[in-house]
Amino acid sequence: MRIYNFSAGPAALPVPVLEQASKELVSYGSAGMSVMEMSHRSKSYEDIHNAALELLRELMNVPANYKIMMLQGGASQQFAMIPMNLAKNGKADFVVTGEWSNRAYKEASKVLSAKIAATSEAEKFGVIPEIKEISADADYLHICTNNTICGTRFTQIPDTGKVPLVADMSSGILSEVFDVSKFGLIYAGAQKNIGPAGVTVVIIREDLLENEKAAKLPAFLQYKTHADANSMYNTPPTYAIYMTKLCLEWLKSQGGVAGIQKINEAKAKILYDFLDSSSLFKGIAAPSHRSLMNIPFTTGDDEKDKQFTKEAATEGFANLGGHRLVGGLRASIYNAMPTEGVQALVDFMKKFEAK
Numbered sequence: 001m002r003i004y005n006f007s008a009g010p011a012a013l014p015v016p017v018l019e020q021a022s023k024e025l026v027s028y029g030s031a032g033m034s035v036m037e038m039s040h041r042s043k044s045y046e047d048i049h050n051a052a053l054e055l056l057r058e059l060m061n062v063p064a065n066y067k068i069m070m071l072q073g074g075a076s077q078q079f080a081m082i083p084m085n086l087a088k089n090g091k092a093d094f095v096v097t098g099e100w101s102n103r104a105y106k107e108a109s110k111v112l113s114a115k116i117a118a119t120s121e122a123e124k125f126g127v128i129p130e131i132k133e134i135s136a137d138a139d140y141l142h143i144c145t146n147n148t149i150c151g152t153r154f155t156q157i158p159d160t161g162k163v164p165l166v167a168d169m170s171s172g173i174l175s176e177v178f179d180v181s182k183f184g185l186i187y188a189g190a191q192k193n194i195g196p197a198g199v200t201v202v203i204i205r206e207d208l209l210e211n212e213k214a215a216k217l218p219a220f221l222q223y224k225t226h227a228d229a230n231s232m233y234n235t236p237p238t239y240a241i242y243m244t245k246l247c248l249e250w251l252k253s254q255g256g257v258a259g260i261q262k263i264n265e266a267k268a269k270i271l272y273d274f275l276d277s278s279s280l281f282k283g284i285a286a287p288s289h290r291s292l293m294n295i296p297f298t299t300g301d302d303e304k305d306k307q308f309t310k311e312a313a314t315e316g317f318a319n320l321g322g323h324r325l326v327g328g329l330r331a332s333i334y335n336a337m338p339t340e341g342v343q344a345l346v347d348f349m350k351k352f353e354a355k
C-alpha cells in the first residue's frame with residue numbers, strides 16, 4: 001500500500017509514472033530489453049534522451065539561446081563546476097539564505113574570490129534578504145530560489161543587470177513559472193521535483209558556455225564538453241533520464257508548469273492556513289517568503305515534535321521530521337504530492353492537536 005511521503009528528497013514520484021515504469025521494466029516497447037540494459041547509443045535510448053531534453057525546453061519555455069544539459073554529481077557538483085567554468089574575472093557574489101547557498105558560497109571560495117552580497121543568517125534564514133549592492137565586475141551572482149531546509153523562497157527574482165544570475169533551483173524547479181531569460185544559469189538535482197536521483201539539470205545561456213580559463217579545465221568538468229555532446233560525452237544515467245522523461249510527460253498532463261503552480265499554491269495554502277490558525281503548530285518561515293514546496297513547522301517542543309512524527313508515521317505520513325541541522329518538523333509537498341495528501345495531513349494534525 002502507498003503511504004504519503006513528505007520526504008525532502010529523494011521525494012515522492014507520481015504514481016502513474018511508477019506504474020508505467022513497472023509495465024516497461026522488463027521490456028521497453030518492442031526493444032525486448034529494459035531501458036537499463038540498452039546502449040546509450042541505441043536509437044531507442046536516444047529517443048528517450050532527446051524527448052526528456054525537449055520536454056524540459058517546452059515546459060520551462062527555455063529560449064533558443066540556452067543549452068540544457070543532463071549531468072551527474074548532483075547540485076553539489078555544480079557548487080564546484082559553476083565557479084570553475086564561469087570565473088573570468090575570478091569574482092562572484094552570493095546571497096546566503098540557508099545551508100545550500102552557504103555551501104555554494106564556500107565551495108566557490110576555493111576557486112574564486114567570493115563575496116556575500118546579502119545574508120539572512122541573523123534572521124535564522126527565516127526570510128529572504130534584500131540585495132543592496134552587486135559587484136559590477138562579478139562573474140555572476142548566485143541565489144538559491146527555494147530553500148529546502150528553512151522553507152523560504154524568492155517570491156521575486158532579483159534584477160542583476162549585466163551580472164549573470166545563477167540559481168540553485170533544486171527544490172523549486174518546475175513548481176512555478178520562471179522566466180528563464182532572467183538567468184544566466186539554472187541548476188537542479190532531479191530528486192526533488194524533476195525525477196529520481198542520479199541526474200542533474202543545468203540550463204546555461206550560450207555566451208557563458210566557454211571562456212579561456214574554462215577551456216583549460218579537464219574535459220569532463222567543462223560545460224562545453226557536455227553541451228557539445230548533447231549530454232552524452234560519457235554514459236549518461238540512462239534509467240534516471242528515462243524516469244525523468246516519464247515525470248515530465250506527467251507534468252505536461254497536469255497543465256504544465258502553470259497548471260501545477262495553481263495546484264501547488266492551493267495545496268500549500270491548505271497547510272499554511274492551518275498553521276496560521278493552530279494553537280499548537282507554528283510555521284517557521286516569514287509569510288512574505290514562504291516556500292510552496294517545503295514547509296517547516298514546529299510545536300515549539302522537541303519532545304512533542306518527536307511524538308508527532310512517530311504517531312504520523314504509524315498513520316501513513318512518512319518523513320515529517322525537520323532537517324537534521326534545524327530539527328522541528330517539515331512537510332515537503334513537491335509536484336507529485338497530491339492535494340488529498342496535504343488535506344489528510346492537516347486532518348491528522350487537527351486530531352493530534354485536539355488530543
Ligand SMILES: *Cc1c(COP(=O)(O)O)cnc(C)c1O
Nearest residue numbers: 074075076100148168170171189
Ligand atoms: C537537495 C539540495 C541540494 C543538494 O543536492 P545534491 O543533488 O544532493 O547534491 C542542493 N541545493 C538545494 C536547494 C537542495 O534542495
